[in-house]
Amino acid sequence: MNRRTLIVTALISLLCLGGVGWLVFDVLLEDDSGTTSTFFEESELFSDIPRETFPEDSLSELEFGLPDEPPIERETHTAPEVVSKEQTDQVKSENTSPALLNRVTVAMGHVEVLVTELAGQAAEGAVVRLFLGQIGDGDVEIAFKETDVDGRVFFESVPVGSCSVEVEASELSDAESDGRPFESFRVEAKKTVTVRLSLDSFDKLLSGRVLDREGRGVAEIAVFARPYARRGEPRLLMEKSATPGAVTDEDGAFVLRGLFDGEYVVQTRPQNGFGSEKLNVRVPSENVRIIIYREKKLVVRGEVTDSDSGEPLSHVLVSSSLGGMARRSREDGSYEIETRWRESLRAGVALTARKDGYVSGEEFLQDGDTTETEDEGGKFYLETRVDFQLDPLYETGMIRGTLLDEDGEPVGRERVFLHSADREVRYSAITSADGLFVIKEAAVSDDYRLWVYPKQAFKDHEEEPIEVVEGENALEVELESFGTGTLEGVLVNVAGQALSSFAFRVRSMDSLANQRSVTTDHEGHFRVEDVPSGSLLLESHALPKVSVRGIVLDEDDELSLKVPVGFGDYDIKGVVTGPSGNPVSGARVILTWVRQEGDLRSQLQNESVSDFEGKFSVTGFGAGRVHVHVRLSGFQSLSRTVKADSDAARELTLRLKKGPINSRGKGPK
Numbered sequence: 001m002n003r004r005t006l007i008v009t010a011l012i013s014l015l016c017l018g019g020v021g022w023l024v025f026d027v028l029l030e031d032d033s034g035t036t037s038t039f040f041e042e043s044e045l046f047s048d049i050p051r052e053t054f055p056e057d058s059l060s061e062l063e064f065g066l067p068d069e070p071p072i073e074r075e076t077h078t079a080p081e082v083v084s085k086e087q088t089d090q091v092k093s094e095n096t097s098p099a100l101l102n103r104v105t106v107a108m109g110h111v112e113v114l115v116t117e118l119a120g121q122a123a124e125g126a127v128v129r130l131f132l133g134q135i136g137d138g139d140v141e142i143a144f145k146e147t148d149v150d151g152r153v154f155f156e157s158v159p160v161g162s163c164s165v166e167v168e169a170s171e172l173s174d175a176e177s178d179g180r181p182f183e184s185f186r187v188e189a190k191k192t193v194t195v196r197l198s199l200d201s202f203d204k205l206l207s208g209r210v211l212d213r214e215g216r217g218v219a220e221i222a223v224f225a226r227p228y229a230r231r232g233e234p235r236l237l238m239e240k241s242a243t244p245g246a247v248t249d250e251d252g253a254f255v256l257r258g259l260f261d262g263e264y265v266v267q268t269r270p271q272n273g274f275g276s277e278k279l280n281v282r283v284p285s286e287n288v289r290i291i292i293y294r295e296k297k298l299v300v301r302g303e304v305t306d307s308d309s310g311e312p313l314s315h316v317l318v319s320s321s322l323g324g325m326a327r328r329s330r331e332d333g334s335y336e337i338e339t340r341w342r343e344s345l346r347a348g349v350a351l352t353a354r355k356d357g358y359v360s361g362e363e364f365l366q367d368g369d370t371t372e373t374e375d376e377g378g379k380f381y382l383e384t385r386v387d388f389q390l391d392p393l394y395e396t397g398m399i400r401g402t403l404l405d406e407d408g409e410p411v412g413r414e415r416v417f418l419h420s421a422d423r424e425v426r427y428s429a430i431t432s433a434d435g436l437f438v439i440k441e442a443a444v445s446d447d448y449r450l451w452v453y454p455k456q457a458f459k460d461h462e463e464e465p466i467e468v469v470e471g472e473n474a475l476e477v478e479l480e481s482f483g484t485g486t487l488e489g490v491l492v493n494v495a496g497q498a499l500s501s502f503a504f505r506v507r508s509m510d511s512l513a514n515q516r517s518v519t520t521d522h523e524g525h526f527r528v529e530d531v532p533s534g535s536l537l538l539e540s541h542a543l544p545k546v547s548v549r550g551i552v553l554d555e556d557d558e559l560s561l562k563v564p565v566g567f568g569d570y571d572i573k574g575v576v577t578g579p580s581g582n583p584v585s586g587a588r589v590i591l592t593w594v595r596q597e598g599d600l601r602s603q604l605q606n607e608s609v610s611d612f613e614g615k616f617s618v619t620g621f622g623a624g625r626v627h628v629h630v631r632l633s634g635f636q637s638l639s640r641t642v643k644a645d646s647d648a649a650r651e652l653t654l655r656l657k658k659g660p661i662n663s664r665g666k667g668p669k
Contacts, residue, residue: 107160107189114196115151115167116521122151123167130155131164158187167197198501198519206256206281208288210248210268213343215585215612217252218292222269225256228280228542259283261501263542268292275342280542287617288543289609291586297381298322298341298370304329304353304361307389313355316390321350329353341370341382351386356441358390359424393423395444397468401475403435403452410435411479414454418466420445442468450477457481457532459510482511482534483555488527491520493567494622498524504540508532538563544606544620550599566593566604568622570644574652576610576630583614584656587632591618593644594627630654 111130115123129144145153166182183195210221224245246254256266260283267278268290275295281288304316312333319326324339341349353361363386370382399418403411412433419426423445429437449464458479466475487506491499500522507515511532520526533555538548546565553559576587586609593604608616623645630638636659642649 108157109160109187109189110192111155111158111163111165111187112192112194113147113153113155113165113167114194115147115153116196116198122149123147124149124151126151127168128153129166129168130158131166132159133162133164160187160189163187165195165197204259204261204284205286206259206264206266206283206288207286208254208266208290209252209611210254210290210292211252211585211609211611212274213291213293213586215610215614217248217250217611218272218274219248219250219252221248221252221254221271221274221292222246223248223254223256223266223290224269225259225264225266225283227260228263228265263503263540266290270295275340282540282542282544285543286619287608289611289616291609293342295340295342296372298339299336299381299383300339300351300365300386301334301336301383302386302388303333304335304355304388304390305333306358307391313358313390316353316355316358316388318351318353318388321352353388353390355390357393357396359393359443361388361390363388393425393441393443395470396441397444397470397473399427399437399439399442399468399473399475401429401437401477403431403437403477403479405458405479406481411454411456411458414452414456416450416452416477418442418448418450420448420468422447442473444468444470450475452477452479453513454479454511455513457484457514459508460512482508482514482532484530485533485553485556486527486529486558487531487536487551487553487561488525488558489561489563490524491526491563491565492524493565494624495568498522499565499567500524502540504538504546506531507537507539509535509537533557544604547603547605549601549603552599561600563600564595564597564602566595566602566622566624567620568644570621570623570649571617571619572621572626572628572642572644572649572652573615573617574650574654575614576616576632576654576656577614578635579655579657581655583610583612584632584635585610585612585614587614587616587630587635587654587656589616589618589654590629590631591621592627592629593621593624595624628652628654630656632656635659 113128115126115128117123124147126147127144128147129141132140132142143155145155147153162184163186164182164184183197185193185195187193206225210218210223212218222245246256248254262283264281264283265278266281266288268274268276270276273294274292277290277292279288279290300318300320302318304313304318305311306313312329312331314329314331314333316329316333316335317326318329318335318337320337320339322339322341324337327335327337329335349365351363351365365384365386370384372380373383374380401416403414403416405411410431410433412431412435415428415430416437417426417428418439420443423443425443425445427439427442429439431437446465446467448466448468449462450466451460451462452458453460458481461477461479463477467473491502491504493499498520500520502524503517503519505515505517506528508531514532516528516531518526518528531553533553536551536553538546538551540546544567548563548565551559551561572591574589576584576589578584588607588609590605590607595602604621606618606620608618610616621644624643625641626644626649628640628642635656638654638656640652640654642652
């Protein structure tokens, strides 16, 4: 039962009473600190907005425990007036105002938006729109304002929950498409969320080729790009008609225009018997190679039985490493799952069967294990049969655990993992608000490993061995918190020039789930506050990938760095051949630039794939040594070091030797 239904039900109840009597209700919410607050506060933003415009999923979840009511037309009642908690309390105490029938209260926070232009200066006069919910997913615009001379706008008293902001300033940003910077975030009670958005010009290009597994160009393949964004950082909203896209020519070549400087996800559409592939790249980029593979529908059928009794097992969850929907076995133990088989799957496919009280079963499919079959429509697909026999867990125990911090306070909403190599089982559970987690049936063993990768301000935790015996097992897991500091600096290329608008993340080596996203300004500067203290890693997500190690931040310290990154104007080109000198296609060529300055180790990595003529090309390296590594199934791996600024780097011949299939060298993904 949703909030709007509750309001309407209250209205109808009073109307049925002929208007006699008063009804006073106050919807209470509980924030993260456990403090109870109300649903709406006084705000000029919402005084003229109908209550029905607020989407259900934009507000904090609340269980009323009341029976469901049939839907009621919203137009049959008046929109509630927004009032403060103080006004509500006053009316309650006087017990005289029927106007409370049409009022609710909500917890509020505040949103500050800072907008800059491409060169880094404040964007005055940009229109900032505020929405409840995710943009494009049931969003409702509730306010808009123009930025001041400092590029700043402030929205007071915004409802707690999911919100978004969007900037429209094409006349300021010199935009060539309908791209608009936006960010989605969560508003918390009595707190201010600061959102930073940058206006970019859309004049960059991304070019490359789409190849098959043999390195031949594939024509008429649709390629499109969308801006990449990590959770919690700004993104770019693109109108559907303006999403950059292209179709490959007869050589598999494509060019995407109208892009901004930053990270994109480039993806092909499944067509002409080929599956979809995607690649994260940094724009502008040239000579991007996307390898696509043919794929077919794969149907797997089989039966699951008890290994001791031979009886069929129902409700066993059968899943595939290829993805697709997992299915449960029927009452007679039979099952059927459907997925896609790709020609790139040289290592086979894993099928897993899981059921409480049994050891999980796993079977592997190889390329020759399937049979091609024609369906009634004349289309061909692959099918095979895999049966499972699951071993019962005769001895199990219940695990009741508590996750605490150093002060003995419970830590909620974190996932705890346990794994036994001897029994080949793994369990996980999410802690409640009281820090409690329960695993009802765990196999008895004395070799369990327990680990937690906290998303909150704690270090990663691991301990072993842990013994689980029959009956009840009590566990108490204590997490160690980390201090924070501030990291600032400047990113420069090999020539010392600033890297502007460069997006990367700062990760703690002691807490893998804790990371901070940041983008450099027009002078290459960055500043990140509340960074976990200890060893840090700076890395980017898209190709070419940047990785900087050797950074140590002390608690409550402010560390300033000048970080060199291996970007430059040199290209590395060549050809991959076999033992007899014939060109080899489909070889994965990985190039890594490395520089060590004291404790700081900076690395830039990019890669390519040899085409049908064995040729490859990678652009954008700075002067210095570059390690070249070649991998291809059926050949021995090859490594070589070249100087990016030498003529030899433009005329590389990489000759592979025949050898055993290297599991680490399965060719491009």
